[in-house]
Structure formats: C-alpha cells, structure tokens
Amino acid sequence: MDDWLKTACVLCAQNCGLKVRVEGNKIVKVRGDKDNPRSVGYVCRKGTKIPYYQHHNQRLTHPLKRVNGEFIEISWDQAISEIAEKMQKGLDQYGPRSFALMGCGGQGSHTEGAFGTTLFRNLGSHYHYNAVAQELTGFFWVNGRSLGRQTLLPGPDEDHTEMLLAIGWNGMESHQMPQAPKKLKHLAKHPDKLLVAIDPRLSETARIANIHVPLKPGTDALLAKSVISIILDENWQKQDYINAYVNGFDQIKSWFEGFNAREAIELCELEYDQVYNLCKLLTTKKWCMHTDLGIYMSRHSTLNSYLWMIISVICGRMCVPGGNVIFGSVAPIMGHSDERDPKNWRTITTDFPALCKFHPPNVMPEEILSDHPERLRTVLVSSSNPLRSYADTSAYEEAFSKLDLLVTIDVAMSETARLSHYVLPAKSGYESWDTTFFSWTFPEVYFQLRKPVVEAEGEQLEAGEIFTRLADALGLIPELPESLIVAAGQNREAFGLELMNYIGANPKAMKVVPFILGKTLGKAMNSNNLAALWGIILTAPKIFQENASRAGFTPGPTLGEEIFQHGLDHPEGFWIGKCDVENNMDLIKTDDGKIHVHFPEMEDWTKSITVESERLALKASEEYPLVLSAGNHVKTVANTIMRDPGWNEGKRVSTLAMNPADAETLGLADGQTVLITTEAGRAEVELEITEGARAGQVLIPHGFGLDFQGKRIGINVNYLTKNTHRDSIAATPLHRYVPCRVEAV
Numbered sequence: 001m002d003d004w005l006k007t008a009c010v011l012c013a014q015n016c017g018l019k020v021r022v023e024g025n026k027i028v029k030v031r032g033d034k035d036n037p038r039s040v041g042y043v044c045r046k047g048t049k050i051p052y053y054q055h056h057n058q059r060l061t062h063p064l065k066r067v068n069g070e071f072i073e074i075s076w077d078q079a080i081s082e083i084a085e086k087m088q089k090g091l092d093q094y095g096p097r098s099f100a101l102m103g104c105g106g107q108g109s110h111t112e113g114a115f116g117t118t119l120f121r122n123l124g125s126h127y128h129y130n131a132v133a134q135e136l137t138g139f140f141w142v143n144g145r146s147l148g149r150q151t152l153l154p155g156p157d158e159d160h161t162e163m164l165l166a167i168g169w170n171g172m173e174s175h176q177m178p179q180a181p182k183k184l185k186h187l188a189k190h191p192d193k194l195l196v197a198i199d200p201r202l203s204e205t206a207r208i209a210n211i212h213v214p215l216k217p218g219t220d221a222l223l224a225k226s227v228i229s230i231i232l233d234e235n236w237q238k239q240d241y242i243n244a245y246v247n248g249f250d251q252i253k254s255w256f257e258g259f260n261a262r263e264a265i266e267l268c269e270l271e272y273d274q275v276y277n278l279c280k281l282l283t284t285k286k287w288c289m290h291t292d293l294g295i296y297m298s299r300h301s302t303l304n305s306y307l308w309m310i311i312s313v314i315c316g317r318m319c320v321p322g323g324n325v326i327f328g329s330v331a332p333i334m335g336h337s338d339e340r341d342p343k344n345w346r347t348i349t350t351d352f353p354a355l356c357k358f359h360p361p362n363v364m365p366e367e368i369l370s371d372h373p374e375r376l377r378t379v380l381v382s383s384s385n386p387l388r389s390y391a392d393t394s395a396y397e398e399a400f401s402k403l404d405l406l407v408t409i410d411v412a413m414s415e416t417a418r419l420s421h422y423v424l425p426a427k428s429g430y431e432s433w434d435t436t437f438f439s440w441t442f443p444e445v446y447f448q449l450r451k452p453v454v455e456a457e458g459e460q461l462e463a464g465e466i467f468t469r470l471a472d473a474l475g476l477i478p479e480l481p482e483s484l485i486v487a488a489g490q491n492r493e494a495f496g497l498e499l500m501n502y503i504g505a506n507p508k509a510m511k512v513v514p515f516i517l518g519k520t521l522g523k524a525m526n527s528n529n530l531a532a533l534w535g536i537i538l539t540a541p542k543i544f545q546e547n548a549s550r551a552g553f554t555p556g557p558t559l560g561e562e563i564f565q566h567g568l569d570h571p572e573g574f575w576i577g578k579c580d581v582e583n584n585m586d587l588i589k590t591d592d593g594k595i596h597v598h599f600p601e602m603e604d605w606t607k608s609i610t611v612e613s614e615r616l617a618l619k620a621s622e623e624y625p626l627v628l629s630a631g632n633h634v635k636t637v638a639n640t641i642m643r644d645p646g647w648n649e650g651k652r653v654s655t656l657a658m659n660p661a662d663a664e665t666l667g668l669a670d671g672q673t674v675l676i677t678t679e680a681g682r683a684e685v686e687l688e689i690t691e692g693a694r695a696g697q698v699l700i701p702h703g704f705g706l707d708f709q710g711k712r713i714g715i716n717v718n719y720l721t722k723n724t725h726r727d728s729i730a731a732t733p734l735h736r737y738v739p740c741r742v743e744a745v
C-alpha cells in the first residue's frame, strides 16, 4: 500500500509536488512526486528539508497578546474581539488611510490573499504592502504599459526556445522555473540550443552557460541601450513584426541614435565583439529571456525592464512560440492598478502609487513615521517578516514601535511577531488546504488543491478563518439565511444555486463573498480556504474557461464543478488549462491590440543614460569603494521561512563573499571576521573568498539574522540596506547595488 501523502513544497514559487511519510503527526520522509505534472518528481535540497519548517519549537500554537513587554496566551475570542475593537476605534478616529495590510499570501499560503484583501477593502483601505512591490512591480508596470494590463506576465517559453537569456537571474540556485537546474543544463548541453547568462559574476548559472556576459554591476541599462543601438544601426530589427504588432517604435527610435555603444560597452567592462555577436544572435535565433532580481534590484531597475521589453520587441520575440509569452493562470497573483487612474491611492508622505494593487514595503517606515494626520497607525501582517525581509531593518524597528496596533499572523515567532501587540497562530502549509497561483509553464496551466497532511498541534487556524472571524467581529458580514447554511451541508450544487439566489437578492453581499463562503461552505468543508478555492474556480473568467476546455474539461455550466472535483480526486496536482499557443497576441489588452513601446515618462530616463553621465554615476567613492549585492537567493536560504538552523547543518552559511583579488588587496584571509559598512549601517561577518564574487563586488545572502532559541543565526543583510535607495517609479529597492566598504575587524 502506498502510504505516502501528496502535497507540495511551500518554500518557493515553484511549489514542487511532494510525497511525504507521516508518522505520529510528524513529516518524517520527503520525496519529489513523479505524478505531479509540473515538477515530475523534481525536488531541490530545500524541499527535502520541509520537516524543519513544519516541526520546530518556535511554532505558534496560541493567540498571544503583548502585555508589559511579555507575551501571554489568550483565547481566540478575546484576541478577535480586542483586535476588532481597536481596529474600529482606529478607523473611527483616523480613517481607513491609517490602515495597511502587509504580505498576505506567502510562498505556500496563497488563498489567504482573497480573505485579507476583502477585509481591508471593506474597511475602506486600499493600502496593501507586499513583497511583489519590492521586486517585480517595475517590471509589471512595463508589462502593463506594453501589453495593457499589469497582470499579463510575459514569461519565457523555455521548453520551445533556441536560446534562453538569464538576465540577472541565477536559476541554478533560485529556480523561478520548474525543475530549473535540469532544464538549464539541458539547454546548455543541447547541440542546437544556447544558454546565455548576463551576470556580473560567475554565478552558478553563468558557470554552465554557453555564453557569459560578465558586465560590471549596475551597467545593465548601458548594455541594453548598446544592444538596441547596435541592432538599429545595423538595421537588423524585425521590421515586418514591428509593422504588424508594435505601436510607438518610430517615436522611440531617435532615443537610441548617436549612442556611443562602443564606449558604453567598455564602461560595462565588456568586449565589444562579444556584445556585437550577441546582437547577431538576438536577431537570428528564436530566443526568450528570463529577467530577475539582478536587474530589478539594480540601478535603473524599471528602465532595465523597459529596455529589455524593447529588445524583445524589435527582435520579434514577444508573444510568439519560444519567445516571451503571456502565461495563462487560474487567478493572477496580483491586480492591475494604473497610476494614472485618479482612484489609485498614492502613499501620503512618499507619493508612490499602487502598482499591481500593491504598495512598496520600502516606503512603509516613512508612512508610519510621518506627521501627517492620516499617517499609517494600524498594520496587519500575514505571511511576511518585514523585520528581516524589507530594506532598512532599523527604520522598520523605529516605525513599528510607533504603531497604535500591529497584528501579526504567522506560523512561527518571527522577528516581526515579536514586535507585535497581538500574534495570531496560523495553520502551516501542511495543516491547511491551499493551492498555488504561481504560473510558470506554457502552454499548460498548473493547479493543485493541496490537502492538509498533518494536524495542527495547538489552536492554530487557517488564515482564511482568522480573517473571517475578524470581519465578523467588525460587523462586515451580513446575517446569513439558514437556508444557505443548510444547503452548504447538503451538496455543492444545491449550495451554488442557493448562493446565487441569495446574492441575486442581496447584491451588496458580493463584496464579502469569501467570508460568506467561509461561514457556510467553509464550515461544511472544515476549511474556509477550500471554500474560497471552490468559489474562485466556479467564477473564473472566460479566458480561464477556454483554457480549461482546451485541457479536456467540459465547457458549459458544470465546468467549474468538474474541475473542482477533479482537483479533489487528484491531490498530486493537474493541468487545469492549456493556452492557445498560436494566438498569444490575442491576449494583449492595449486599445489597439498592439505592443506599445513608447512610454512618454521613459523618454528622459532613457536619454539620460549616456557614457558621460554613467561614468560619473558609477565612479566609486573613497568611502565606499565596493558594491554589495545585498541578499542573493542561494541554496541555503528559503527567504525567512526556515527558522531552525538545523536544516543547514554542515553547510557554510551567511558569509560575505569576496573575490580573491580584492581579498589580496585588502590583506584579508578566508574565514576571518570582517566589518562591512554601508550608508545604512555596519555589521561583522565571516569572510568567504571565492571566484563566485566579481572583483569590486561582495555578496551577502538574503534571509539570515533570524533569532532562534536565543541565538541570532547569521547576519541580517537588511541592517545594511537603506529604504530610500529605491527605484523612482516602483520604489523597489536597489539591493544589488549597495556601495560599501569592507575592512578587517
């Protein structure tokens, strides 16, 4: 008998399918699940370590209240009623602009997003700060302008490409693509395919790449502008594609005329011939690109994304097979919020809009510390640890101490939980129903109804239940008719009909559907999350339905129910949809259906990238001669999710990586403690000398400095980053370019 239970890894966005053995309510063995259609048995070292996530003695088991600096256990009733009362008071006194939701939707806890955002919208607040707005919103803003919606993600069609460009992406360690190491090695070894890494250092991905373009950190905009100008000078652009599918090309052409690509490439510390040959490949091969934090978190972040969009378009690679294609999804992980829409809430003090409906964590400290009457005063955090994850921990510590109310929902006693007035214990990714909304495949769309595999050992609740109780206590849920509750206990079909009748007669109830589902179907299913997932599938948009019927589900009124049941019957996950490969362009949502490349607000920024201006800007100061790449996503890190250091036993972790040449100049030896100083702060850290760092650049991994059993494990790199060091459009942090100095202690 197969007594392995099917689940998934909750440590990164790949959510690989796993099989686990459970003994005495403990996960004791983990394997990749070959039946999972997306990961097909693949699991990385992190995934095999999930018992360290699930079982450790910093797990939260009871609601906690901070009284005189100490946490005391309280009942759920007390926690919910006190929090609701304080929220109501804050709302009455200072209004909804003083409220913010933070996080809400982690790597393995996606469904809570539906509940948390519904709660805050109904309280009147549009402030939702989220990790997406500290990595991806500049990129998504570009997609929004080019393709018409910030929700349209043009991902690489890596399975059908001839050449994959890894631009500021280290997939060998970070994945960001199903079975990344396997696929990257396959591409690199294939006689007719190419893997190109554009990365300052010899990253694990650059090491196996066929071509490594080792540009100087922070020179991506110079390189991209050079590539465009070479292609246009040589007249290599795909004019037929441009004529048919692109709007605005003629208006931007002149922005690249007369650009001194030769000198720019020299400033990037690259060989002109290598870049020229790359341009030839870009205009002759069928290629796609995977851009990531190396450019999103580097100088000119949003501009980098814009310039690479232009390169893709002039090479005819957007929305074509093997190129960058608009992925399908069940529900997008973010929304669309155009900053030109007057309804878009800008932050009061720093004046940043919501992009993808998310506000940038970088500005939250200023929004709290401001003296504006509507400054932020109430923050509810879930599935996020701003005190370690977001730039400038010192600024966050100061700001969070000024809040009237800080509530943290987490599975563990995080650094943020420790500063909170109330801490609410959530069921973990293995104790709750959940799913993945991350779409990383094309043309197939993946889905999994992930079942709980262990029981919570304490009073933990699913986050969906916690938010429902809060909404109820705040009076946001209307009294529900008995008939609805009865129908929920009968069957889903009867319930669906009853719910439609109820909403038909009470249209306002639409605003709180997740809570209504939670209080009815959720009770019957013993999971608010599962009830919400049912609702999401049954009301999915037309494009989803088309994709689903292409994947073999029966179109028509029973489609949603058929899919939901299929999900319950296939806990390993399944292909829920299949995109229309030939007509990817049809998904574009601009007014004329074309890809737009002329954004007036990018004109000055694009033109400002000159050899002269960049030479000046890139000149290191005497005070800070090196560049810190603050926070790589390496094998020994899983954001801040893995708290028990036991999972890394025997590994060398949380060091400062430095190139041998720099170490020699500075007279430093491997293993010694060094002092690193930046604008934001200073820290002592163990030195690791490695060819994996480029000369002039040092690296510290992300996700350390967690406090576990009275000990601080490694160094929190965000004591070294400044929240004001950020992109001008998206306010995303420039973590990959932090000027610093390193010296012996």
Ligand SMILES: Nc1nc2c(c(=O)[nH]1)N[C@H]1C(S)=C(S)[C@@H](COP(=O)(O)OP(=O)(O)OC[C@H]3O[C@@H](n4cnc5c(=O)[nH]c(N)nc54)[C@H](O)[C@@H]3O)O[C@H]1N2
Pocket: 012, 013, 046, 135, 167, 168, 169, 170, 171, 173, 174, 175, 176, 198, 199, 200, 201, 203, 216, 217, 218, 219, 220, 292, 293, 294, 295, 298, 299, 629, 631, 632, 633, 634, 635, 636, 637, 638, 639, 702, 703, 736
């Ligand atoms: N093992 C592991 N995997 C993870 C995570 C984790 O914590 N651990 N977290 C997940 C998350 S949330 C994310 S967002 C992803 C991030 O995934 P990645 O973006 O792949 O992560 P990074 O480690 O930042 O790698 C970016 C690469 O950019 C390079 N780089 C640095 N500066 C520059 C520059 O100026 N220009 C260019 N072109 N490149 C530069 C770096 O050398 C590095 O190799 O990883 C995910 N996967």
Ligand SMILES: Nc1nc2c(c(=O)[nH]1)N[C@H]1C(S)=C(S)[C@@H](COP(=O)(O)OP(=O)(O)OC[C@H]3O[C@@H](n4cnc5c(=O)[nH]c(N)nc54)[C@H](O)[C@@H]3O)O[C@H]1N2
Pocket: 103, 106, 107, 108, 109, 131, 132, 134, 135, 293, 382, 383, 384, 385, 386, 388, 389, 390, 391, 409, 410, 411, 412, 414, 426, 427, 428, 429, 463, 630, 631, 632, 633, 638, 639, 640, 641, 702, 717, 718, 721, 735
């Ligand atoms: N300097 C620097 N900082 C960085 C980065 C960097 O490159 N450099 N990378 C950034 C990136 S890309 C990201 S995405 C962010 C991520 O930063 P965060 O948004 O903070 O997310 P995580 O670290 O993934 O998870 C945070 C919390 O979720 C909790 N958690 C785990 N499972 C559950 C659950 O089921 N329910 C609930 N309620 N909580 C749960 C964990 O215990 C943890 O406390 O970090 C960013 N921080």
Ligand code: SF4
Pocket: 009, 010, 011, 012, 013, 014, 015, 016, 042, 043, 044, 045, 046, 047, 048, 175
């Ligand atoms: S950490 Fe990511 S790549 Fe590794 S097993 Fe988990 S989901 Fe898969």
Ligand SMILES: [Mo]
Pocket: 131, 135
């Ligand atoms: Mo991330």
